[in-house]
Every structure is written in C-alpha cells, then in structure tokens.
Amino acid sequence: MTLTNEKVLCKNCGGNNFETDSSGFTNCIECGVVQENTIIDEGPEWRNFSKDGVDNSNERVGMPSTNLLHDKGLTTDIGWQNKDFAGVSMSSDMSKLFRRLRRQHQRTRVNSSTERNLAVALGELQRLSAKMTLPTTVREEAAYIYRKAVEQKLVRGRSIEGVVASSIYAACRIHGIPRTLDEVGKHSRTGRKEIGRTFRAISKELMLKVPPADPDNYVPRFCAKLNLPINVVHKANEILKRATEIELTAGRGPTGIAAASVYLASILEKEQRTQKQVSEAAGVTEVTIRNRYKEICEALKIDVNG
C-alpha cells in the first residue's frame, strides 16, 4: 500500500527526489532541505501473495533479500537462551553443546575470504553513504556494483575503501544524483584521484552503463552549499541551458561548467560569491571556473557590468 500523494517538488531547488529518514523527516536528496509537505510513503508491505494467501490474509513475509548485507540477510542465528522449544532449560551438557554450535555457526557465517571482504566493505559502504545521506536505492546499487567488482577480482591491487567509494560514486551517477569526486573523497580515507582512477577502471571492466554526468544535476547542490536563493538556481540553469545549446560544454568537465554557471548567476542575481567559495563548493579550481566563466561570457554576450 503506497499512499504517495501528488508530485511534489522541493521548495528550495525544485528537485523531485526525496528520502524519508527513520525519524520521519523527508529531505530533498538534491539539497538536503527538509520538506514541509509530508510525503506519505509507507513503503512496501511484505504481503504474502502466494496462491493460497492472496486475498485477505494478513500474513507477512520476511524482508526482501538485500545486497547490503554480506549474506544478503538470509542466514539465521541460534537463539541465545539455553531453553528448548518449549522454554524448558537445558541440561548443562546440552548447554555446552549449543555453545559450541553457536560458535561454529558464527564462524561459518563469515566464512571465506570474500565473505569477510564483503562484510567489512559493506560496513564501510553503509558508513560512507550514511554520512552522505544517500537513499537506499543508491546504496543497493553501490553494493551490487561492489559485489560485481569482487566477483571479477577487481579489488586486487586496490584498497577496499577505494573500490567502495568508487561504487558509491558510480551508483550516484547512475541514479542521476551525482556527487563530486571531492564529496565522496572527503568522507573516505582515499583521495579524489584514487577514487576517480578506480571508478574508471571499475566502470570499464564491469561495462557499467554510467551516463555522462549532467552539469545541471550539480547546480542545486552547489547553490545550497553556498546558501544561494532559488532565483540563482534558476538563473544558473538558464545559463547552463544556453551554454549547452551552442556546444560550449563538449569535452569539458561537467563540474567546472556547473560551477562557472553558478558563479555567473550569483553575480547577475546580486548575490555574489567569490570564485574561491564556488571552487570549494564545486571541487574544482578557481582557474577552471575562470576559464569556463570567460568562455560563457564571450559566447553568450553576457556583460556582468550591465
């Protein structure tokens, strides 16, 4: 049962991707702003739709298999209490036996080296994506990518952290909510360059269909970081659109273009930010911003002085 009401757009940036955290707040994924309109999405109910339980059965099934747990959430635990099925305490011999069983059970659970690898990697993945407040769909995607990478032995010679970070970076782009390499790198112990390198290697080897990053996906978040109002966002998007039309953007890094548009828009809307501020928010250098900025001004005949 899903009661999502009519399409709602973010008050701040106009985005339409939201996530609801465990405390019930709904945040815009683009800019992180908490929404006033409550979006009711109770998520899937794990109803039993097997042939004898279709109708009014309120029976539930377990949670779906997920890539986010190293064992996909499919293993069991042996109960902690030394009681039998009827709740009667066991004999001391039985207790000893079960203590051994439990231990063995735990050991077989995180068994092979790849299982151990997955266990720590997925822990890191959760830590990272939690810090970046990424929605579950993206986390699942990232976990899926990481599993693929392990399967094809791509982790060899690279750090687990790096591969995890790259998986997240790739997953974000696939889902159209790209983060910059800087943003991913800031939370990971691996630097931006390494993440970029491993990302390229991974996406090539796995033949991931990662769409080229679209500059206007970055604009709302850059603006949010710089505390720029909505009209600047719109202005930047307008600039971006016109710049794209005349193929000013070919071959250039999308973050640089987005950054320059934001910078230019902030001037035109009398909310100026310095090149340094924008460069920090966007994770590109001031030089790059200047270059794009100059090109855009020339090509679009924009004069910042009037």
Next chain:
DNA sequence: ATGGTTTTTACTGCGTC
C-alpha cells in the same frame, strides 16, 4: 608509448577595502 586536450599547481600583477 604518444600526442592532443583539459585540469591543476604555482606564481604574478593589479585594484580595492
């Protein structure tokens, strides 16, 4: 490996507050 392109690094000069 190599050459062409883009981004980064590092440095300089100029004007303003």
Next chain:
DNA sequence: GACGCGGTAAAAACCAT
C-alpha cells in the same frame, strides 16, 4: 597588507590512437 580577480606557464591527468 589581505583579498578578490585575471592572466600565464608548466606539470599532471586524462583520452584516444
């Protein structure tokens, strides 16, 4: 003088061949 901005040159990184 610190800061923002514009420019340049050389190094580094990236990409296709």
